[in-house]
Amino acid sequence: MECVSLPPFSRVAICGGTHGNEMSGVYMVREMQKQKVDKFGSFSITAVISNPRAVEACKRYIDTDLNRCFTRALLSAPITDGTPYELRRAQELNAQLGPKGSHEAMDLVCDLHNTTANTGLCLISYSFDWIGLHLYKYMQKKITSAPIRFFLLDMPFSEAYSQESLGKHGVSIEVGPQPHGVVRADIFNLMKEAVDQTLEWVQSFNSGTTFEGGDVEVYTLEKSIDYPRNPETHEITAAIHPQLQDNDFSLLRPGDPIFMSFAGETINYEGKELHPFFVNECAYYEKKIAFHLARKITVNIPSLSVKMD
């Protein structure tokens, strides 16, 4: 297959605290700022706390979820007195790390997240950018301490809503399980391994390494399932079934248990064979998501090397 060449990456951003209570990224960025990490070999690093007010309050967000504020429309919306804090902050971040879609944008934006779900290490990026897929291929060989998977957001650039879409290339690194507001050393260490490998990859790319393309197995969102709810109060009436709890990415078949009601009854899955993930993520209760369901697909990526002038 043909080999694609791209210019070297000269500017990389590492972002933590996009959700203020996802602590691995917060402490990773703070440590990088404390050690004054601003360079790695041939490129510069900018370490950013994306949502400082939410970090200060140790909450996911103050007014609205920052990581849904990066669509083109929201980034160009006029700021008024009533504009939520996170919308203003998204526009500040767009000025610092973008502008999105322009020549001045960061070469790579790497956004750090945690989840209460048992996802292990999960890389997330959009289908219009296969740098994330190359990073995933690279990390699979280097990181053996935890399962690594890739979640592909299949939507066009114009609809991309999350922070990593500010850069020319972007990837989210999601590590779980960790309770929000808590920092676990093992999860922090896994996040650090993933960030270190990302930086090594960029350095290796800039130095002229050709990264072989090929087939990559990824998960892509099919649909989301909500909890059963009381029709009047909207309160949930069941929890994730013990046989599904902590089994992110294991195949779910029709007839498998998915919920157990608080009264003790089992509710079974009806539908196509799919892979559940983000099972029992704390922040998704309010988004009416008990778990996502994904298809496993194969995508083919070209070989990649740096464009030497």
Next chain:
Amino acid sequence: MEGGVVHLPMLSRVAVCGGTHGNELSGVYLVRERLKTKKMVEEEDELVSVLTVLTNPRAVQQCRRYTETDLNRCFTQATLNHPILDRTPYEIIRSQELNLLLGPKGRPEAVDLICDLHNTTSNMGLCLIAYSDCDWICLHIFRYLQMQMPDIPVRYIHFDLPPKEAYSLESVGKHGFAIEIGPQPHGVVRSNTYTTMKSGVQHMLDWVRLFNSGTTFDGGSVEVYSMVKNVDYPRDRETHSITAAIHPQLQDHDFCLLRPNDPLFQTFSGDTLRYQGKEPLYPFFINECAYYEKGIALSLARRRCVMIPTIQMQRGLEHQEDEKEFMSEEEE
């Protein structure tokens, strides 16, 4: 402990409380389930009357630990007597309402037993937490839960504080303990944790009914963990931000003996910090989310054996107990 049976009054009124911390969801959903299937907040039969209470509804509604101040620190006698002013935090107003409903603390009208339901992000299994190591009701319930729930680690934690200084909800009742179950992230409900909580509450109520029917519960020896001290995270002197996480070898090892020089923390730059204490102690509440702001990375306890007597309910003792309460107040 000499031989012979200790006779104790009937436990006529028991309160099951959840949502004292609004994001500790096992108790929230258990209380909601009990309120849903029983039409009244108070259900009564010939053996016992059980009150089911959602204690911090505002915090539950927002799925936060508290709205202004930690409700479960508002039950000292001083706070319960504090005058209510315009700016009085919601949780202090609420603690005084709960004191009227379930207390008043220290008075004969108080409920006989309060069981307050909590979750923790720490790997503590099921713990009964109480202020006394000689409250035979609490200790017998503990023993009964251990026997009825052999698949779950069940432990008793003792905080040594006199009643007036006792600051949490269960101190309002004549007897009381918290049931603490973890690990569970705050704001999340795990099915297995919920089922354990439900089972624990049911066994507790079964014991109360057995006790009130006149069953004799044999004495013996129980193991309790008595709180000694708290250990904070290492912090940056200027920002006060923590500079290390609980070490991977300590994380999730609640109640495993911590010896001098064992790893305690791992700094974010990768260094290991070790336990400097001279006495080996038992850690618990390791990496509890809500304790970062209280300056607690973990708590440390001594493990002791306590002898508990054989007990049996005897009617007519309630008034004797009341007299004892009055007398001790007069003496003060």
